Amino acid sequence: MTTFDLKARTLPDILRWQAERRPDDAFLQFGRAAATTFGAVELRTNQLAHGLRSLGVGRGHRVAMILPNCVEIVTTWFALAKLGAVQVPINVELRGLLLAHVLGNSGAEVLVCHREFLAVIAPVVNQQAALRTVVVVAGGVEDARAAGITADCVLTYPELFTGPSTSLDVDVSYTDPLAILYTSGTTGPAKGVVMPHHQYYVWVELYARSLQLTSDDSYFTPLPLFHADGQLWGVYFPLVFGTKGTFVERFSASRYWEQVRESGATATNMLGSMGHILWKQEPSARDADNPLRVAQALPMVAFKRDFEERFGLRLVTGYGQTETNWVSYDTPDQWRPGSCGKVADEHFEVGIVDDLDQPLPPGAIGEIVVRPKQPWSMSSGYHAMPDETLGAWRNLWFHSGDAGYLDEDGWLYFRDRIKDVIRRRGSNISAFELESVIEAHPLVQECAAVAVPSELSEDDVLVFVVVADGTSLDPAELMAYCREHLPRFMVPRYLDIGSERLPRTPTQKIAKPELRLRGVGPSTWDVEVAG
Incomplete structure (x- = not known):
């Protein structure tokens, strides 16, 4: 891994560095389409940034995206970063009041949307007074109007690529917000997590340590790019390491291993029940015939050793939230049963507290709380939600809402979401x-x-x-x-x-x-x- 100086830990600087050194190397591949290169992404996002600037997009502006896993979501995100603007990727399944809340809270004035979602989102989009421009991906202006979009300005994605492909004169800092990613909203209205450039960089740095990733590795993921996992590990790891990330549209247990084989990827991540579902599939003589060297399982499956043997790879795990970072992790060689890793104590302080925020001793179960040791390596708060920000970061700690404990050696053990603890x-x-x-x-x-x-x-x-x-x-x-x-x-x-x-x-x-x-x-x- 190339270690970038602190001030160069921004998306535009890293992309420029990689494009200069490996312009023709494959960077991102979506499905079976040809991979796009670092050089092509650098030039194309320069051009797109000029086009977005012509719409009035500039530093600090938020641009919403309702897009499936496709190259356009990455090029839009990168172009916005070059302007000092902020991407707001939105869950493509949001509708009605949930979508209205995210669009309204973000304050986005521009929406980039795939044609297939126009009809279902039109009633909500038309009610957003701040939303003045809709950019259609994979369709035309007539598609938007036929779907009922009434925004004053509707244009197609290719129309933003008519300008130069030269670099922009915007000074982007590692402290600037790169993204606002919205939580699932399971405990109230969805909250927009403001994530600075440096948080993305540190996350990949720690994740790479856990999986022991190098520039010889490539990555496969079926996870959505409107979520932190897809962005951080599917895109940002290949960006920092100068390697390739492969995306498919969604997770499919029946097609998973064939997609992995086609990708040639050596690393991946399995969230939620993905690992368990794959394990429960009918065993095949080809199970271990795949290129994966290592995979992250979150949470770790109870049958770790059997899974590794069956599929011919190593499993690691860790702990983090969109608001925090990868605050604990294990490695293929250093792990403890039931633990989600050792605290990354050069970057973070992790504590366990009771209901009154009093610290608890090793072995005692309480709420997991986190604070950074390095500036800008965690979220800077919830966008336009000051009360929620103060509540979550009370007493100088971020409160995770998760129950767990630490052992005497600094290994963290997750027990459950506090709201998922059943009192009986x-x-x-x-x-x-x-x-x-x-x-x-x-x-x-x-x-x-x-x-x-x-x-x-x-x-x-x-x-x-x-x-x-x-x-x-x-x-x-x-x-x-x-x-x-x-x-x-x-x-x-x-x-x-x-x-x-x-x-x-x-x-x-x-x-x-x-x-x-x-x-x-x-x-x-x-x-x-x-x-």
Whole structure:
């Protein structure tokens, strides 16, 4: 890895450096399309930056993007960085009030949108007084008007490339905001995390240490580019290391390994239940016939060693949030069972606190809190949400909302999202731990535990369980398994078993808010009724 000086840790400086040294090297590939090179990206984003400037986009301005995984989302992001402007990538599945909140909160005046989303977003876009320009990708002005877009200025993406491809005269600092990435909004309205250039750089630096990445590695990811994981590891790692990143549109368990083979990538990341879903696929003689050397699993699968042997790679894990950074990590050679890595203590201080923010000793479970040791290596707050920013960063610590503990050697252990801790008859139940046990059942593909109201007090436990197509699992059999493998206070009251995949966020995490709303239904098996 080339170590860039502090002041050069900006996206424009790094891209310029790579384009000068390896102009013809492959940089980004989307699906089976030909890869684009560092030199081409440098020239094309210069040209696009001039085009965006002609629309009035400049330093500090926010530009929203509703785009699938495609080269246009990267070129727009990079061009904005060269202007000192800020990208606001938006989840392509947002609709109605959720989309209106993100667009309104961001204050974006320009929206870059793929043709396929125009019709569903038009009612919201038309209500945004600040949004004056819509740029259409993969379509024409007539597509936008036919979809109902009424913005004064509508133009196509190619129209922004009529100017020069020369460098711009904008002085971009590593302290400047590079992106506003919106959280999922599971505990309230989605919050726009303001991420400076240096946060991106440090994240990749630490991530590379964990996976022991070099410029000989290349990267594969099916994760969306409107999310931090897709941007940081699929794009920013190849940018800093001068190597290639390959994207596909979305995660598919049935096509995953063939896509990896086609990419030739040596590294990847598996979020949420991706690792578990891949493990549950029917074993194949070709499982280890893939180019991957290492993969990050977040969270780490309980069958780490077996997974590594079956697929011929090494697994690592770590801990971080969009607001923080990669604050702890392990490596292929240094890891501890159940841990999400050792704290990166040259960059961050991590603590465990109680409800009053008092520090807890090693081994005690509390909320994970983080603060940086180097400026601009964490988020600078939530955009246009000062109260939420102050609340999250209270007492000079960022409060993660996660429960965990530290051991005496500085290794961090995640237990659950605090909101996912189920309080039942005086005991705290970690949904994460409960799910890990049930997913070890040979017929269970995946599951999700949520709290539901109890007629006694506090919560009862409902577990949604997915089995493979063509198989069945008797609730009484699974309940007997739970009684055998779980302490009594963790045994669920309700089971909802089916073959339909659980609802997902775009990063393949199970959408628990949706399951909580679903609650106990006609298909739910109640142990107290069944006896």
